[in-house]
Amino acid sequence: MNVRSKIAAVAVGAVALGTLIGVGVSYADDPSTSPTPSAPASAAPSGQGHQADKAGAHARRALLKRALHGEVTLGGKEKTRVIDFQRGAVQKVGPTAITLKSTDGFTATYVVNGETKVRKDGQPAKIGDIKAGDTVRVVARKDGNTSTARLVAEPKAR
Known part of the structure; x- marks a missing residue:
């Protein structure tokens, strides 16, 4: 596996883990808490943002289809x-x-x-x-x- 492939694999894994954590947070938060608005993402060069989003979404779905079980610890203001x-x-x-x-x-x-x-x-x-x-x-x-x-x-x- 060349260096570019390794970097891409790590990046895809990090994005997939972030997505999984987001899903966990959305279902684990108390119903009384509401999400805070996030800062807007920076614009990608013309035409590249959509392609990167599609590729990232495909990679996340592929990884999540393979995830069998696990545990994630999330930090918060008051507790983990x-x-x-x-x-x-x-x-x-x-x-x-x-x-x-x-x-x-x-x-x-x-x-x-x-x-x-x-x-x-x-x-x-x-x-x-x-x-x-x-x-x-x-x-x-x-x-x-x-x-x-x-x-x-x-x-x-x-």
């Missing part, structure tokens, strides 16, 4: 937050918990409560709509040894 994420097959599901197993064998159980958003086929759903064997992704807020699901989503059927 730990966000767990996982993609896998539902092993068990009930009104208060969901257990997933990723293709690499990693298994985790997440608490489900009234604040957990559930989506199935891109539409709002209830935890009862998710069945054992379904492939879902979970984004959860970790507190000590407990991970509480903020999002349980089954992708749209293609």
